[in-house]
Amino acid sequence: MHRRRYAKIVATLGPASSSSEMIRALFEAAADVFRFNFSHGTHDEHQARYDIVRAIEAETGRPIAVLADLQGPAPKDSENDGGCTQKERPPALPQAAQV
Numbered sequence: 001m002h003r004r005r006y007a008k009i010v011a012t013l014g015p016a017s018s019s020s021e022m023i024r025a026l027f028e029a030a031a032d033v034f035r036f037n038f039s040h041g042t043h044d045e046h047q048a049r050y051d052i053v054r055a056i057e058a059e060t061g062r063p064i065a066v067l068a069d070l071q072g073p074a075p076k077d078s079e080n081d082g083g084c085t086q087k088e089r090p091p092a093l094p095q096a097a098q099v
Contacts (some may be wrong), residue, residue: 008032008033008065009030009031009032009033010031010032010033010034010035010067011026011031011033011034011035012034012035012037013034013035013036013037013049013053014037014040014041015041018045018048018049020052020055020056023049023052023053023056024056027056027060027064032064032065033064033065033066033067034049034053034064034065034066034067035067035069036049036050036066036067036068036069037069038068038069038070038071039069039071050066053066
């Protein structure tokens, strides 16, 4: 059974929403997508949550999307990163001549 709507509701899973009961409650309350924030938590914690989501999907017969939120590159500077410096900004492109 699919939900008939254009918007999707995203629920972020974390320490307060790791139990099977809580994930099921979020799903039953209309969550379509479960977001995993890989900036926090361990591989085992994420795997356990993922297994719960897939078990609920199998039980209900309704597809559940998973969103893996990966950490992007962080700006670096010499004060906060042990001597690593941020790349210099490329020189500005020359302005086109006004005609």
